[in-house]
Amino acid sequence: MLSLDFLVGFTIFMLALIMVVSMVPGLLAGLESSGIDYDAVAYRTGVILVEDPGWPVYPPWEMNDPDHKDEIQRMGLAVSKETPNILLSAKVERFFEAGFFAPEDYRSKAIFGDIPYSYNFSLNISNPDGSYELNQTGDPLPPGYGYIRRVVKIKEPGVAEIGYDDDYNDTTLNPSIPPMFTVRLNFSQLLNQSVSAAYRIDPRTDPVTVNINMTGYLIDSNTGATLQNVTFWKMDPTRPNPRFTRIPFSYDTTDPDLYTLRIDGTQTPHSLKPDVPVNSNISLVLNPAATSLFTLDQNSILDIRFVFDDSPDQRTTLNGTYDYDDDILPVLSTGVLEVAIW
Amino acid sequence: MVNDAGQLYTMEGIAAGVIMLLTAYIVVSTTSVYTAGDTHIPDMQLEQLGSDVLAMMDTPDTNRGTSELVGFVKNGTRVMMGGNTLRDRFLAGCKMRSGDPDDNLRAQVYLSYRTTGGSVNTTPLSSPDPEFTGRENTVRVTRWVQLPTEKPPGIPIDMSNTRSKAVLVEVLLWRA
Numbered sequence: 001m002l003s004l005d006f007l008v009g010f011t012i013f014m015l016a017l018i019m020v021v022s023m024v025p026g027l028l029a030g031l032e033s034s035g036i037d038y039d040a041v042a043y044r045t046g047v048i049l050v051e052d053p054g055w056p057v058y059p060p061w062e063m064n065d066p067d068h069k070d071e072i073q074r075m076g077l078a079v080s081k082e083t084p085n086i087l088l089s090a091k092v093e094r095f096f097e098a099g100f101f102a103p104e105d106y107r108s109k110a111i112f113g114d115i116p117y118s119y120n121f122s123l124n125i126s127n128p129d130g131s132y133e134l135n136q137t138g139d140p141l142p143p144g145y146g147y148i149r150r151v152v153k154i155k156e157p158g159v160a161e162i163g164y165d166d167d168y169n170d171t172t173l174n175p176s177i178p179p180m181f182t183v184r185l186n187f188s189q190l191l192n193q194s195v196s197a198a199y200r201i202d203p204r205t206d207p208v209t210v211n212i213n214m215t216g217y218l219i220d221s222n223t224g225a226t227l228q229n230v231t232f233w234k235m236d237p238t239r240p241n242p243r244f245t246r247i248p249f250s251y252d253t254t255d256p257d258l259y260t261l262r263i264d265g266t267q268t269p270h271s272l273k274p275d276v277p278v279n280s281n282i283s284l285v286l287n288p289a290a291t292s293l294f295t296l297d298q299n300s301i302l303d304i305r306f307v308f309d310d311s312p313d314q315r316t317t318l319n320g321t322y323d324y325d326d327d328i329l330p331v332l333s334t335g336v337l338e339v340a341i342w
Numbered sequence: 343m344v345n346d347a348g349q350l351y352t353m354e355g356i357a358a359g360v361i362m363l364l365t366a367y368i369v370v371s372t373t374s375v376y377t378a379g380d381t382h383i384p385d386m387q388l389e390q391l392g393s394d395v396l397a398m399m400d401t402p403d404t405n406r407g408t409s410e411l412v413g414f415v416k417n418g419t420r421v422m423m424g425g426n427t428l429r430d431r432f433l434a435g436c437k438m439r440s441g442d443p444d445d446n447l448r449a450q451v452y453l454s455y456r457t458t459g460g461s462v463n464t465t466p467l468s469s470p471d472p473e474f475t476g477r478e479n480t481v482r483v484t485r486w487v488q489l490p491t492e493k494p495p496g497i498p499i500d501m502s503n504t505r506s507k508a509v510l511v512e513v514l515l516w517r518a
Contacts, residue, residue: 009356039387086401124438148387148390149439150390151435153403195405198401199404331403336439
């Protein structure tokens with residue numbers, strides 16, 4: 001006859017045995033230090049940031065405004081996938097921009113963890129002039145975090161500084177023809193694939209900045225000259241009968257997201273039809289958001305035309321074509337990117 | 343015959359067993375053991391750092407610029423802009439951080455090349471570190487460099503002086 005004690009005892013024993021066996025995998029989890037997981041996630045995040053340009057690539061993710069940041073899939077900072085450790089300053093600025101990304105954005109577009117990790121990203125840039133620029137986002141570091149440090153270089157956008165040059169000082173101009181200064185962007189030269197992406201200017205991702213110093217080009221520096229308009233023209237040399245056509249654009253609307261035109265260093269931006277006197281300098285920044293509207297490809301030529309009109313008088317001798325090329329790129333700056341995860 | 347005394351002993355046994363099981367489970371699951379296999383993590387971090395610094399030293403700052411690393415190797419063991427400067431610049435890159443610099447890093451640079459006899463020789467490019475005992479937990483990072491015909495000064499005479507050559511820059515990096 002089976003004892004009731006034995007039956008109850010055996011049942012409890014079997015239940016305990018099943019429970020213990022089911023706990024075995026969990027028991028071994030403690031043998032793995034938590035730091036290993038954090039270090040691995042920090043390393044992976046560092047690789048994504050430093051070696052990947054992010055997604056989407058064209059138009060680049062950093063061009064998305066706050067309303068469209070959900071379209072960003074991945075926040076890589078590299079110039080291109082062929083140039084690991086060379087970061088693009090526009091991506092860096094957007095990544096660290098205060099208030100643009102929420103903590104959840106960093107988790108879902110850079111860290112890609114299954115659990116909500118805390119993080120701290122910092123990038124210390126050592127400028128060629130010896131100064132340091134620190135970018136940082138995230139929470140203060142607690143003890144026991146996962147860490148990786150990557151040494152990088154940062155590519156800054158180029159600025160075309162146009163000073164006095166005999167080639168653009170045209171003293172033989174017919175006063176009845178308004179002087180016109182053209183800044184030419186030949187995409188087949190700019191996007192030359194034999195040059196590393198670290199040293200190329202791609203106006204579709206980099207801002208185009210033109211600073212014209214009028215000193216030496218003004219017939220009378222007191223009266224100055226009148227900048228009538230700035231227009232964009234394009235040509236595709238691969239088409240039959242190539243010729244420049246004026247690009248339709250909202251020339252009379254001031255939009256800092258697309259371009260900024262400043263005259264004589266004033267803070268108030270002008271539209272592209274300023275029709276105002278210029279006494280010292282013109283500064284135009286054309287953002288990639290505008291260039292992307294122009295539907296340009298690797299064969300296109302883009303002309304930025306500055307037309308001065310003081311008819312019937314002539315007040316400036318600035319006339320000619322300036323080639324915008326990669327010589328204007330500043331030297332790469334060195335930086336260190338640190339990723340901490342916990 | 344079954345009676346109450348037997349029942350009591352069984353209950354005590356079960357309670358003790360459950361308590362022992364729970365205790366064992368809690369103790370094992372809350373203990374974090376740093377296994378020998380985990381030591382590769384700091385090594386990997388140091389190796390990645392050194393590899394990054396060598397790659398960035400080999401990246402010209404402008405399109406038509408020259409590699410800083412190649413310039414140092416071309417100067418061989420010269421006092422100025424040679425192996426010692428290479429080591430110092432390399433360490434400066436490794437020590438850079440957002441906060442205080444990571445000061446306790448040390449390095450030693452070697453150059454490996456194919457001799458005129460066909461074998462591979464390794465020679466120090468930077469002066470020996472007086473505190474280096476050989477027992478440090480070092481990591482080794484390398485980078486191939488293309489050299490012109492001329493042999494860098496201070497390199498043993500068995501390096502070819504008549505043809506361009508690829509040499510391997512090796513850096514031993516460790517925490518003091």
